[in-house]
Amino acid sequence: MSGNRAVTYIEPGKVEVHDIAYPKLELQDGPGVNPANVGRKCNHGVILKVVATNICGSDQHMVRGRTTAPPGLVLGHEILGEVIETGSDVEFIKLGDLCSVPFNIACGRCRNCKEGKTGICLNVNPDRPGSAYGYVDMGGWVGGQAEYVMAPYADFNLLRFPDRELAMEKIRDLTMLSDIFPTGFHGAVTAGVKPGSTVYVAGAGPVGLAAAASAQLLGAAVVIVADLIPERLAQARSFGCETIDISRGDPRDQIPEIIGVPEVDCGIDAVGFEARGHGGGATKEAPATVLNSLMQVTAAGGALGIPGLYVTADPGGVDQAAQSGSLSLSLGTGWAKSLSFTTGQCPVMRYNHGLMMAILNDRVQIAKAVAATVITLDEAPGGYSDFDKGAARKFVIDPHGLVGAD
Numbered sequence: 001m002s003g004n005r006a007v008t009y010i011e012p013g014k015v016e017v018h019d020i021a022y023p024k025l026e027l028q029d030g031p032g033v034n035p036a037n038v039g040r041k042c043n044h045g046v047i048l049k050v051v052a053t054n055i056c057g058s059d060q061h062m063v064r065g066r067t068t069a070p071p072g073l074v075l076g077h078e079i080l081g082e083v084i085e086t087g088s089d090v091e092f093i094k095l096g097d098l099c100s101v102p103f104n105i106a107c108g109r110c111r112n113c114k115e116g117k118t119g120i121c122l123n124v125n126p127d128r129p130g131s132a133y134g135y136v137d138m139g140g141w142v143g144g145q146a147e148y149v150m151a152p153y154a155d156f157n158l159l160r161f162p163d164r165e166l167a168m169e170k171i172r173d174l175t176m177l178s179d180i181f182p183t184g185f186h187g188a189v190t191a192g193v194k195p196g197s198t199v200y201v202a203g204a205g206p207v208g209l210a211a212a213a214s215a216q217l218l219g220a221a222v223v224i225v226a227d228l229i230p231e232r233l234a235q236a237r238s239f240g241c242e243t244i245d246i247s248r249g250d251p252r253d254q255i256p257e258i259i260g261v262p263e264v265d266c267g268i269d270a271v272g273f274e275a276r277g278h279g280g281g282a283t284k285e286a287p288a289t290v291l292n293s294l295m296q297v298t299a300a301g302g303a304l305g306i307p308g309l310y311v312t313a314d315p316g317g318v319d320q321a322a323q324s325g326s327l328s329l330s331l332g333t334g335w336a337k338s339l340s341f342t343t344g345q346c347p348v349m350r351y352n353h354g355l356m357m358a359i360l361n362d363r364v365q366i367a368k369a370v371a372a373t374v375i376t377l378d379e380a381p382g383g384y385s386d387f388d389k390g391a392a393r394k395f396v397i398d399p400h401g402l403v404g405a406d
Helices: 057-063 164-169 171-178 180-190 206-217 230-237 251-259 289-297 331-336 352-360 377-388
Strands: 005-011 014-019 046-054 079-086 098-101 148-151 198-202 222-227 242-245 264-269 298-305 340-342 372-375 394-397
Touching: 005 377, 014 377, 046 098, 046 171, 057 377, 079 148, 079 171, 098 164, 098 171, 164 171, 171 180, 171 352, 171 372, 171 394, 180 206, 180 264, 180 298, 180 352, 198 206, 198 251, 198 289, 206 222, 206 230, 206 264, 222 230, 222 251, 230 242, 242 251, 251 289, 264 289, 289 298, 289 331, 372 377, 377 394
Parallel strands: 198 222, 198 264, 222 242, 264 298, 298 340, 372 394
Antiparallel strands: 005 014, 046 079, 046 148, 046 394, 079 098
């Protein structure tokens, strides 16, 4: 039987590549696995040879020690792979299929899944609705920053590419379908972006850049991206976005310089719970800043898409409230302006087929927008370190050398 190697969380600031068990069509005990899930049979699943798997900002939150992730947790929820084994209950996915794996694990059978709410499946995580590979408190499904991984409920979850040769030509774009492209698109859709919209995106990390590219795809007239890292702002400008450096001060004072008025039609939070202040406070963590700022700069009757991650337990929070996920929000501002809010995991399957078709037919170049950078599995710890320092790149791990180095 083949071996398996994977990126494993060790302690805050440290990940390593370790030998782990080759996957089975049964959930095994291990770090982070809910006891109620141990021994769960997955004849509905497949074993994938991982072709590409990405480092995500959500992974980085765990690696920074900002969650309750246990040591030994195998990381990685952004997976693209080739099917090399199928369970006895798999009917439509076949050996050799090249597939994108939504980061949400969904059974396809519960009420929420049947209503398209695959980010909050009721059956895959005993802790609460919603699950994901390689993530804290998400049921214990083993992560995909590995050579091989098991994906359950394969017929429902997997997005099969129709043309393998074309898919390999566009593999750097297609690997974004598991999470950040649909997540960014979800942020833009729930913010109400439409042709002619003015859009403000807080955060120029990979999700923020994906949200900006998605807003353009939806027909936005102006997309403004804010961050404090010059290289990330330059990356946003590289595909036609306007930018705001929040270290210069409040976005309310800078937006009129771009569009002539102080408010935008649509606001997107692509930062999440590790947000920082503006101006002189940009070096200090202020977790409610982005949401409060978005309420201020979004026009009355508008909407906020919030793909940025918020957690219920943050050991590194700046105060006791933040450590339990409680933020000092100016909800009165949102109420007075009749703003709408959409939070939570993106239901990837709502969008991934359409976004796949946009990629395959050259309607979008998402890998270029997020500066996809291919690294080996052994280079993953360095990728985490560079990402933590603010690198303006989206690191794509290539465990088997199938994608090709930059």
